[in-house]
Amino acid sequence: MGGGTVAKRDIIAGLDVGTSSVRCAICEVDQRGSWNIIGLGTSRSEGIKKGAVVDIESTVGCILEAVESAQRMAGVTVESVHxxxxxxxxxLVVTRGIVAVSSDDKEITEDDVERVLQAARVINLPPNRQIIDIIPRQYIIDGYEGIRSPSGMAGIRLEVEALLVTGAITSIQNLVRCVERAGLQIESLILNAMALGELVLSADEKELGVVLADLGGGTCEIAYFCNGALQSIGAIPLGGDHITSDIAFGLRTSxxxxxxxxxEHGTLLSVPEDKLFTIPDVGGENTRDVSVRKLSTIIEARVHEMLSFISEELPKLKVPEAIPSGLxxxxxxxxxQGLVPYLRTMLECSVRLAQDGTAGSEDTSYATAIGLVMHALRRPASNDSTRSTRRERKSGGLFSRVAEWLRDMWE
Ligand SMILES: Nc1ncnc2c1ncn2[C@@H]1O[C@H](COP(=O)(O)OP(=O)(O)OP(=O)(O)O)[C@@H](O)[C@H]1O
Ligand SMILES: [Mg+2]
Structure with a gap:
C-alpha cells in the first residue's frame, strides 16, 4: 500500500470499539519498513452506548469476533492492539515541559526529547482523570520556537509545548478491561481524532485549518486541526442510530x-414525489409502499439538528468562521447519499468524504481502525507512551507487563 518512516515492528493491530461496530485492522511491516494492511474484521457492537462500555461481557465477545475475523483474513495471530x-x-490540556540538554556536545538526543515530554506530563489532574497520551505541538530550543523534530539539533535548553490528552478514568478502565479480557495486550491508547487525522487528512489541510467530523452510530466526534497539529476536540451525542429510530417511529416499523x-433508499438529494419503496408491514406478513421523499424528510430533519449542534460546537473549539480547508x-x-452537497450548501465551505485507503470506496468505516495502526507506525519513538514498557517486555511475563503498563497509566 504505502511507505513512510516506520520502526521495524512486524505486525501492528488497531482496535476501534464503536457504538455500532467493533473494528480491527492488522498491518504488516516488512524489513524495509513498507507497510500493508493485511486483515480487517468487524462485528456488530453490543454493550457500547455513546462510545462507553455499558456491558463488559457483550463487549468482550464483540472484540473477540472482530479480531478473530481480521486474524482469519490476515492469516496471523495478534497478541496486542492499539x-x-x-x-x-x-x-485536551495544553502543557509545557523544560529540560537542560544533557550531552557534553549539546546535541539533543532522543533521551532529551523523552525527558522533556515526561516533564510536560507532570501536571495536577483531577482524581477522576488519567493521562492517555501526549501530543507535542512544538519544541523550543533556547527560545527558538516552531521546531517539530529537535533530535540531532544543537541547544542548551529544550522546551516543549504539548497537548496532554486526558480521559475519564472509569470509561477508559472499562474499555481497557474489555480488551484485556479478550486476551489482548494494549500497546497504547490513542485518541480517535489523532488516528483519523493521521490517515485521512493531508499535511496542507492540517496546516491551514480543517475540521474532521466522524459521524458514527451514537456520537458525532469533531476535531479541529490547524498549524499542522490537533487543536481541539468535541463530541455531540447524536449519530446514525438516532436517524434510524426516527425512521422507525415515522414509518411505524421496526x-x-x-x-x-x-x-438502501435514504438520500438527501431531491427526489420525485411519486418515487416509492416497499417495506414489510408490522407483523411481517404483508408489505406496503412508502414514499422516498417521506424517508428523506425524516433523515434531513435529524441531519439538520446534528448540523446545528456542530455549528454551535465549532466556536467553542476555536474554529474560525471560514474554515480554510473545510470539513x-x-x-x-x-x-x-447526498450528504456532502447538502453540507456544502448549508455550511458554505468545502466538504469532502475521507478516503481510508481501502479500495477507494465511499465507505470509511475502517478509517479509525486503520488510522490507529498508521498513528502507531508513524509516532516518533520518543513520543511513544509505551516505549519503556516495551523494553521491559523482553523479560516480563504477561501479568508483569500489564501491571507495568497500568502503573505507567496511573502515574
Ligand atoms: N450507507 C449508509 N448510509 C447511511 N447511514 C449509514 C450507512 N452505512 C452506515 N450508516 C450508519 O452509520 C452508523 C454507524 O457508523 P460507524 O460505524 O462509524 O459507527 P461507530 O464507530 O460504531 O459508532 P461511534 O463512532 O458513534 O461510537 C449507523 O448508525 C449506521 O446506520
Ligand atoms: Mg466510530
Missing amino acids: VGVPNTHAS LGVAEQAKI VLTGGVAAT
Whole structure:
C-alpha cells in the first residue's frame, strides 16, 4: 500500500470499539519498513452506548469476533492492539515541559526529547482523570520556537509545548478491561481524532485549518486541526442510530427495517414525489409502499439538528468562521447519499468524504481502525507512551507487563 518512516515492528493491530461496530485492522511491516494492511474484521457492537462500555461481557465477545475475523483474513495471530479512545471520554490540556540538554556536545538526543515530554506530563489532574497520551505541538530550543523534530539539533535548553490528552478514568478502565479480557495486550491508547487525522487528512489541510467530523452510530466526534497539529476536540451525542429510530417511529416499523430502508433508499438529494419503496408491514406478513421523499424528510430533519449542534460546537473549539480547508467526513453516516452537497450548501465551505485507503470506496468505516495502526507506525519513538514498557517486555511475563503498563497509566 504505502511507505513512510516506520520502526521495524512486524505486525501492528488497531482496535476501534464503536457504538455500532467493533473494528480491527492488522498491518504488516516488512524489513524495509513498507507497510500493508493485511486483515480487517468487524462485528456488530453490543454493550457500547455513546462510545462507553455499558456491558463488559457483550463487549468482550464483540472484540473477540472482530479480531478473530481480521486474524482469519490476515492469516496471523495478534497478541496486542492499539486501542482508540473516543473524543467523548477525552479532553485536551495544553502543557509545557523544560529540560537542560544533557550531552557534553549539546546535541539533543532522543533521551532529551523523552525527558522533556515526561516533564510536560507532570501536571495536577483531577482524581477522576488519567493521562492517555501526549501530543507535542512544538519544541523550543533556547527560545527558538516552531521546531517539530529537535533530535540531532544543537541547544542548551529544550522546551516543549504539548497537548496532554486526558480521559475519564472509569470509561477508559472499562474499555481497557474489555480488551484485556479478550486476551489482548494494549500497546497504547490513542485518541480517535489523532488516528483519523493521521490517515485521512493531508499535511496542507492540517496546516491551514480543517475540521474532521466522524459521524458514527451514537456520537458525532469533531476535531479541529490547524498549524499542522490537533487543536481541539468535541463530541455531540447524536449519530446514525438516532436517524434510524426516527425512521422507525415515522414509518411505524421496526429498527431493523428502518436501518435497511435508510441504507438502501435514504438520500438527501431531491427526489420525485411519486418515487416509492416497499417495506414489510408490522407483523411481517404483508408489505406496503412508502414514499422516498417521506424517508428523506425524516433523515434531513435529524441531519439538520446534528448540523446545528456542530455549528454551535465549532466556536467553542476555536474554529474560525471560514474554515480554510473545510470539513472532512468519516464514519458510517458520512455514506448517506447526498450528504456532502447538502453540507456544502448549508455550511458554505468545502466538504469532502475521507478516503481510508481501502479500495477507494465511499465507505470509511475502517478509517479509525486503520488510522490507529498508521498513528502507531508513524509516532516518533520518543513520543511513544509505551516505549519503556516495551523494553521491559523482553523479560516480563504477561501479568508483569500489564501491571507495568497500568502503573505507567496511573502515574
Ligand atoms: N450507507 C449508509 N448510509 C447511511 N447511514 C449509514 C450507512 N452505512 C452506515 N450508516 C450508519 O452509520 C452508523 C454507524 O457508523 P460507524 O460505524 O462509524 O459507527 P461507530 O464507530 O460504531 O459508532 P461511534 O463512532 O458513534 O461510537 C449507523 O448508525 C449506521 O446506520
Ligand atoms: Mg466510530
